[in-house]
Amino acid sequence: MVLQKELEKKDYSKGGTFMSGIKKRSRHDKIWDSIIGVFLFVFVVVTLYPILNTLAVSFNDGIDTVRGGITLWPRQFTFQNYQTVFNNPNLKQAAFISVSRTVIATVLQVFLTSMLAYVLSRKEFIFKKQLSFIYVLTMYVGGGLIPTYVLMKSLHLTNNFLVYILPGLVSAFNMIVVRTYMNGLPDSLVESAKIDGAGDFRIFIQIILPLCKPVLATIALFIAVGQWNSWFDAMLYCSQTPSLTTLQYELMKVLSSASQQASSTTSIEALKNASNMVTPMSVRAAITIVTALPIVCLYPFLQKYFVSGLTIGGVKE
Numbered sequence: 544m545v546l547q548k549e550l551e552k553k554d555y556s557k558g559g560t561f562m563s564g565i566k567k568r569s570r571h572d573k574i575w576d577s578i579i580g581v582f583l584f585v586f587v588v589v590t591l592y593p594i595l596n597t598l599a600v601s602f603n604d605g606i607d608t609v610r611g612g613i614t615l616w617p618r619q620f621t622f623q624n625y626q627t628v629f630n631n632p633n634l635k636q637a638a639f640i641s642v643s644r645t646v647i648a649t650v651l652q653v654f655l656t657s658m659l660a661y662v663l664s665r666k667e668f669i670f671k672k673q674l675s676f677i678y679v680l681t682m683y684v685g686g687g688l689i690p691t692y693v694l695m696k697s698l699h700l701t702n703n704f705l706v707y708i709l710p711g712l713v714s715a716f717n718m719i720v721v722r723t724y725m726n727g728l729p730d731s732l733v734e735s736a737k738i739d740g741a742g743d744f745r746i747f748i749q750i751i752l753p754l755c756k757p758v759l760a761t762i763a764l765f766i767a768v769g770q771w772n773s774w775f776d777a778m779l780y781c782s783q784t785p786s787l788t789t790l791q792y793e794l795m796k797v798l799s800s801a802s803q804q805a806s807s808t809t810s811i812e813a814l815k816n817a818s819n820m821v822t823p824m825s826v827r828a829a830i831t832i833v834t835a836l837p838i839v840c841l842y843p844f845l846q847k848y849f850v851s852g853l854t855i856g857g858v859k860e
Contacts, residue, residue: 589704597828605825624829627801627821628849631793633785636713644707645770652766653759655712660721678715702784706774717762724758725751766839794830801826
């Protein structure tokens with residue numbers, strides 16, 4: 544009865560004691576939130592505008608694009624730019640080669656680089672300083688283009704798919720990144736596993752690799768982007784074998800062809816009177832969209848691993 548009377552005395556019409564614990568936002572907080580919101584909106588617009596502008600140019604008529612003024616929407620919509628890109632007869636095979644080299648090289652490089660990083664991160668490995676110095680030295684000293692080509696030729700890697708995979712199986716920079724991450728893992732994890740009878744390879748596969756997902760996802764993205772965008776090695780080693788050229792190399796040839804076509808048309812009047820003609824600017828925009836789309840689709844699957852602190856609570860020290 545006493546509790547009922549106390550409840551009757553309280554006025555909840557304006558929120559009462561139920562809202563007493565919620566702090567009301569001041570005018571200063573609302574103004575500051577508005578400023579932050581405007582800043583983030585402007586930042587998003589500045590970030591997305593180049594992408595949307597490139598997409599609009601890729602769907603715009605090439606001759607009309609020369610006039611300029613394209614913003615977020617094509618002025619004269621057309622698929623001619625993409626038809627020029629996809630009309631290349633070697634494009635499907637080149638895309639297959641690019642996907643194959645990207646997947647195979649990424650998996651092998653991540654595994655071998657992380658294995659080397661694990662070895663060099665162990666305190667009981669007596670040659671870790673010497674080997675680390677040798678690998679770091681390769682980042683500053685290179686043989687040069689001609690000696691590298693001669694080496695690839697002597698190894699019979701020219702006009703060979705393995706030339707995309709073998710030369711870069713281990714990256715010194717990625718090794719340092721992974722080794723630094725592994726050095727931050729608790730030593731008790733390895734020690735307790737060894738007490739239970741686990742060997743180094745089992746520790747590496749079942750304990751270290753799962754804990755290194757964030758850094759492995761990071762270097763995997765670096766490697767995949769590098770392999771996907773690579774075209775110079777295809778031109779240097781496999782240009783004589785059309786079945787081994789990459790997507791980027793074939794698209795580079797399309798862009799060169801469009802540039803030659805535009806350069807042959809010298810006057811502005813000829814450009815205005817030209818029909819079904821693409822320009823280097825419009826083809827370049829279409830190529831940018833075609834090459835960037837797979838990486839944009841891949842990134843969300845790796846982005847969730849860009850976190851730290853997976854070992855928090857793993858071992859009590």
